[in-house]
Amino acid sequence: MNSAMKKYINNKIVASLLGLLTLVSMVRCSHDYPIDEDGLLITGRGSCYVSNFELLGTDFVSVVTSTTAIPATSTTPAIPSTRNVVIDTTALTINVEVALGTDLKNLYPQFTLVTDAKLDPKITGKVDFSDLSNPKTYAVISGNRRVRKEYTIYVTVQQ
Amino acid sequence: MKLKHIYQLPGFLLLLIFAVACEDDAYEVPQAKREFQNDCIKRSLGPNLVNNRLEFAYAMALPKDMGKIVSAQVEASIPGVVEPVITNGTFLEHRAYSTDGGGNDKAVQVADPSSTEGNLTKVTLTRDTFAVTLRYFYKIPQEAKGQKVTFTFSATDSNGRTVSMKMGPYTISAMDMVLDSTVTDNTEMYISIADMATYTAAQAAAIPDKIDLVYLYRALVQQPAPAPALTFKHALVAPAADPVYLPGVTLPAGVNKDTKIIKTLNLRDQQLARLQYGIFIDDLDFEKLDTSTATNFAINLKGEAGVWVETADRQYRAYVYINAVNDGSKNMRISIKRLKMF
Numbered sequence: 001m002n003s004a005m006k007k008y009i010n011n012k013i014v015a016s017l018l019g020l021l022t023l024v025s026m027v028r029c030s031h032d033y034p035i036d037e038d039g040l041l042i043t044g045r046g047s048c049y050v051s052n053f054e055l056l057g058t059d060f061v062s063v064v065t066s067t068t069a070i071p072a073t074s075t076t077p078a079i080p081s082t083r084n085v086v087i088d089t090t091a092l093t094i095n096v097e098v099a100l101g102t103d104l105k106n107l108y109p110q111f112t113l114v115t116d117a118k119l120d121p122k123i124t125g126k127v128d129f130s131d132l133s134n135p136k137t138y139a140v141i142s143g144n145r146r147v148r149k150e151y152t153i154y155v156t157v158q159q
Numbered sequence: 160m161k162l163k164h165i166y167q168l169p170g171f172l173l174l175l176i177f178a179v180a181c182e183d184d185a186y187e188v189p190q191a192k193r194e195f196q197n198d199c200i201k202r203s204l205g206p207n208l209v210n211n212r213l214e215f216a217y218a219m220a221l222p223k224d225m226g227k228i229v230s231a232q233v234e235a236s237i238p239g240v241v242e243p244v245i246t247n248g249t250f251l252e253h254r255a256y257s258t259d260g261g262g263n264d265k266a267v268q269v270a271d272p273s274s275t276e277g278n279l280t281k282v283t284l285t286r287d288t289f290a291v292t293l294r295y296f297y298k299i300p301q302e303a304k305g306q307k308v309t310f311t312f313s314a315t316d317s318n319g320r321t322v323s324m325k326m327g328p329y330t331i332s333a334m335d336m337v338l339d340s341t342v343t344d345n346t347e348m349y350i351s352i353a354d355m356a357t358y359t360a361a362q363a364a365a366i367p368d369k370i371d372l373v374y375l376y377r378a379l380v381q382q383p384a385p386a387p388a389l390t391f392k393h394a395l396v397a398p399a400a401d402p403v404y405l406p407g408v409t410l411p412a413g414v415n416k417d418t419k420i421i422k423t424l425n426l427r428d429q430q431l432a433r434l435q436y437g438i439f440i441d442d443l444d445f446e447k448l449d450t451s452t453a454t455n456f457a458i459n460l461k462g463e464a465g466v467w468v469e470t471a472d473r474q475y476r477a478y479v480y481i482n483a484v485n486d487g488s489k490n491m492r493i494s495i496k497r498l499k500m501f
Contacts, residue, residue, distance in 0.1 A: 058423065059423050059424035059425075059464065061424055065388075066387055066388075067386070067387055069385070079385060099390070099459070100379075100389060100390075100391065100458070101404065101456065101458035103454040103457075105454060106452055106453075128452065158387060
């Protein structure tokens with residue numbers, strides 16, 4: 001093989017490598033994963049539920065009441081204090097009792113959702129829960145964005 | 160010429176750079192300027208409230224062989240308040256301070272106590288001094304409220320040379336502040352934001368239009384466990400609030416204002432709380448306050464909590480900070496900042 005031919009083959013190899021590199025770069029630039037309208041990843045998860053719920057007052061302190069713990073006696077075991085939030089994932093309800101004197105017009109709800117799920121509408125600030133006869137509803141949307149469940153929040157005020 | 164060793168040249172140059180860069184310059188004590196100089200800092204922080212004091216530290220110095228400092232003075236654009244006890248009002252220190260090993264101020268007297276006439280506060284040095292820092296306190300007068308105040312610090316040396324420095328302008332807050340009022344259940348339980356004072360029922364009956372808040376303490380009957388704890392305790396409630404928040408209270412005739420209240424926690428303004436927290440409520444906080452959805456009661460208030468308040472006529476906005484609560488004597492100590500909105 002003469003030197004001119006060697007040079008030609010070398011140039012060919014370099015050009016091929018460059019072409020391959022460009023192709024790889026182009027492929028890498030495309031989106032591998034689908035995202036929704038909020039820029040959130042759409043995953044394969046179909047679970048759709050609320051795992052915890054909290055309500056904060058204007059002072060950012062929880063307004064949810066808790067039962068008083070009962071100490072153990074010689075015949076009965078101790079009963080610990082529990083928060084008065086009942087989340088029913090079948091009936092899609094959240095029953096919450098708030099303390100006497102809670103300012104229902106200015107509450108910050110906090111939801112804990114299953115992995116990859118999202119909430120609709122989004123919580124952007126204070127929410128008015130004062131109309132107890134028209135309870136608020138929030139929808140949970142699953143990670144694959146195919147399941148949507150409307151939860152209703154029933155607030156009662158401690159008497 | 161053969162360029163056989165040309166590739167070794169960059170390495171050699173790099174080594175040379177390292178060798179040069181590693182050389183340490185010997186430290187030299189900076190030479191002081193051969194002139195009379197001064198400098199000033201403002202030491203006090205936060206909104207500048209009427210009857211509070213601004214504090215500055217004014218430093219002046221000249222080389223020892225060039226003479227001594229003869230006098231120092233401060234000219235305020237608005238005369239400060241002078242008190243009978245000079246150190247309680249506007250004054251320029253006649254003592255220089257250094258800090259001892261325990262962190263305490265150690266004073267050295269360098270001049271006679273300052274004199275303030277009108278805008279001018281002055282000290283004449285009585286001790287040979289070529290470098291000193293003097294503190295200046297300016298007690299803000301009522302007439303400066305909402306205005307800007309500037310200060311001109313100046314010093315004169317024994318050669319007649321003068322140095323000076325301008326500080327400011329500083330905006331004087333339009334807020335009012337009252338510290339440590341005590342409200343007690345069933346006695347001094349009526350609060351007027353307009354007067355920034357507390358009243359008994361009899362006094363409140365005479366000025367019902369000025370009563371914005373009612374203080375009360377209630378210990379509610381607790382249902383047996385596991386019923387949740389029912390707490391009312393210390394409360395600030397508008398006279399027009401739902402009577403459920405005024406249990407056992409008979410309001411004096413005409414006391415009926417619907418004051419707006421927003422409960423807060425951990426907003427420990429340094430001027431109200433006088434604690435270590437570097438938080439200051441300023442005029443802007445009141446101007447930007449959104450009371451559109453505010454309620455008219457706040458119960459179960461704790462020490463170091465507070466409430467934002469807007470009077471029913473919207474003329475005043477205030478922040479009532481709770482310095483301390485006492486369940487036993489059913490009272491609480493409050494401090495108030497207030498801004499007149501129009």
